[in-house]
Amino acid sequence: MTYKAPLRDYQFLLKDWLKLPEKWQALTGSADLDDSLLDAVLEEAGKFCGEVLSPINRSGDEEGCHFENGVVRTPKGFKEAWKQFAESGWQSLCGDPNYGGQGLPRALHVAIEEMIYGANTSFCLYSSLTNGATECLSAHGDDALKSTYLPKLLSGEWAGAMCLTEPHAGTDLGLLKTKAAPNNDGSYSISGTKIFITGGEHDLTDNIIHLVLARLPDAPEGTKGISLFLVPKVLVNSDLSLGERNAIHCGSIEHKMGIKASSTCVMNLDGAKGWLIGKPHQGLRAMFTMMNVERLSIAIQGIGLGELAWQIAARYAVERKQGRAEQSENTADPIIVHGDVQRMLMTMRAYNEGGRALALWMGTLLDAAHRGNDEKQKAEADAMLALLTPIAKGFFTDTGFDACNLGVQVLGGHGYVREWGVEQTVRDARIAQIYEGTNGVQALDLVGRKVIANKGETAKVLLHEIRETAHDHPDLIWRDALKVAANDFEQALNALLSNAEKGGHHANANAVHFMHLSGYLIYGWLWAQQLQVLHNNVSDDPFVRNKRITADFYRRQLLPRTASLKVLIVGDACDWTIPDTEYYAV
Template sequence: MTIYTAPVADISFLLRRVFGFDAIMASLPGYEEVNTELAVTIMEEAGKFATSVLEPLNRPGDEEGCTLENGVVTTPSGVAAAYLAFAEAGWCSLSGDPAYGGQGLPRVLQILLDEILSSANLSFGLFPGLTRGAAEAIGHHASAELKAAFLPKMISGEWTGAMALTESSAGTDLGLLSTRAVPNADGSFAITGTKIFISSGDQDFGGNIVHLVLARLPDAPKGVKGISLFLAPKFLVNADGSLGARNSMSVGALERKMGIHAQPTCLMNYDGATGWLVGQPGRGLNAMFTMMNAERLFVGIQGLGIAEAANQKAVAYAKERLQGGGSDGTPGPVAIIDHPDVRKMLLSGRAFAEGARALAIWTALQMDIADRHTDAAVRKEADLLVALMTPVVKAAFTDFGFETAVASQQVLGGHGYIREWGMEQYVRDARIAQIYEGTNGVQAMDLVGRKLALDGGTLTQRFFALIRAELDAALPTAGEGLVAPVAQALARLERVTQRLAGSGGGAELGAAATDYLRLFALVSFGWMWVRMAAAVPALDEATAVEVRKTALARFFVERMLPQTLGLEAALASGASSLMALDADAF
């Protein structure tokens, strides 16, 4: 199989021509010296590391898997050395807080790095991704003492992090969790309970592992308002910062999973483990959502990364595989990329990946604006837009990413089902992204049940107005043939949004949720494709990337965007047919 290549040329086009990256960075205090040239250089180096170090470990790591023996977790051969090299090269600290040793670079660069890692080795990327999320939660909510003790080594990558939420009787409904935290005389807490599905719960890289654990205080009420958040490290930390005694936690088992076999997903037992409160008592879910929302965006990028890698390899195979005659009557055998159905699968994956990358960059820019802009009103609006887009990025990117992995496997035919070609691993690895950090159905319910109501329900109106204004502005360069279909799809989305707002909630929102999120995503991708098409110069002056943009924009509008017609029709039918059949009749 061909070697994965980081999409640096596409990144350069998006930053330079589509988003005016340099001008945005110049307007944000602390980012004035960040520009496209720097970003592209960083991504080139990331691509080299991914291609030379991480991708060669992907299939062997999947086949070897992690092991647990006598309480000790061992990752597949080469993973520990690769992680230490990754941290030593400074990749873990890319967007970390400079106050604790981080490089403080924009979120845009972090998200692009996350995509490259996810393409090359999804299991590996979870180690720094979860550590970063834990560090962000600590940075936002922990005491100054906890920050000073843990953040420098987490941001450097010397120590890793994990989030411990789920229990066997409490999956998505965290209000049912039963892990307890009892106060100790010294101000710490003794944490007792069992958590399942804990990614990066243990490893063999050395250093410490910082667990953020949701638990209940003895007097906590039932439900989510009784949950608090605690920091419990694998090793206690001495006053001088060195590692001390082993904490009272252990790995009870490694989960036997469909994919991400090189990632140690642990059942964790906390047996009176020493931990410290993060944030306020009873406000643990609020503190944990800092990490969870960051991870939801990260998981969406995982879907994009898998799609990019799978599509690249399917394209390379389709150019080499000879079979059948040409669709124009050319006698065979011809490369299967000449067959229209194969082209449809490849173009669908490519149109998703490049549209999603553009939307990811736009969302990350809003995060940077929310963090750094000098105008408080602009910061607030950007923060609201990120909140609106978080469930869309998580769910749509992972849904379309999995679909792209399956279609790419289909391009390879029988070879796609055979392990040595690597495609079946992409399908297995991609599947978890639709499930963890809140299933995609939960994300869709978050969108229709919470996010549409943000700012008194006016946020979506402003968002739709922004898209319409940009479509109008793009008309002279992108052309009526691209702009009009996206504007019509936007009108469909607005009509459905208005109906949902007046539906009264309940079953009607639940019945609409996943279809609505897909409709929302398709319109957002269409908006990005118009922006990209408008940024392409005259074709006789265009680069290969830019020529491809024009063709892909047309493909997306003509072959993928029409899904919005069917989605609007399905949404108009409401909940009645879904709820008509009695449960006993299933």
């Protein structure tokens, strides 16, 4: 199964809806991005994904990574694909031009990253972690670190990795025990063990730059005592050539249900040499720069895999003949004529295209927050991104997994076996609901830190914008549907806020419901905006026709789910009791 990038949808969303080239010029004062360049970049990325990455997706899953004598070997074809990926400049797309980056919009990178995830999720993870390390170092590293490491990371000659989790400390990073002792030369000796480290060791690049959380000798307890360090796999000489091997080694790799071509490592640091990034004891703040990049990236993984699953299922449904349509005289018709199959395919497509719209809009917010000159607008973009990031990570990956699962169902028995490849999407998608903060943790972050902590201020700003769209929408049916869903959101929001003073149990128990309600509403809002763009388009373009059909399906079949989620949240607010812990004992 060869992945085909949905180029027309990217072009519509980025040019017609978001008007990215115009906004980019207004934001940066630069005309270095126009429609023709945007089209060219998207087309080349789609070609690379379809011709280079997609063909090694299944073989990479079947072969997996190999671990021998502390060395990780990626599957056949991955090293060659990475070389081509790096030399083509895909890793440097949004990077700082002062260090070899191309300085293009993050919104464009969002589109390309979705393509890579759809074509080959395991491959994309190596790029994603490198991008996250680059963003963190750019934001918090000193000039010496940036000049030494950023050019090689942006060129793809070196890769990045994020070392947070320890055997006893996953989500609760305040429990981590890795130690950092200062040396006389300004460096630190770092000792400890990290687990579940994506891309911690591999053969794609000559060096891997690890960003490691550790504690200094005088560190206070908890998260306030965490510092961040740059620890290269191979030490770098003063002339920027590679020197001695550092004392950071892979102890083993995990054997997983999915993303098998992505190395997931246990990393042992035995006095490894590292350098402080940012200020002492403020490492978690710096690392959150990388974590937020990764959370959006993993959110996009859900969309990419959902798109691949949809492509497989749609092609199968057109070819597979089984049963007869009503009043058909054929012996059997393609299963795509059957209503339930159409329901599943439409659900997949509506999730994918709704998520894609939200991800690209978030990309424009990232551009405004990073490149804008208006401090008020930058602050507003930052606040909205803070609210949207946990929603995107949780909702994209939950609905992405659902889309992949529906893909298996469309294929029936053929979906459960390997031949068509859709079962791999389910296995690859499942981890996205877990890593970079489980979706339950994302929901708690949304409700606790992003809603209750600021008394719902940013959520109310979002609600106001949604109602503005509803008020001005040319389609009366959509106007009413958005108003109803917005009212559901408001009632659920008020229930969470009013019950917050009674303790955290109600918010904790209903956080995932609120995350999903938010996701359904925002998708509906963005679908409505797309229809506004198409309102006066009277052409018989199949793309336009299909966009309207998918939007209408979303309004009728998926947007109304806000009502049931609202009932769960508001109804549960009346009487909340906690069972004794013995209740759960086996």
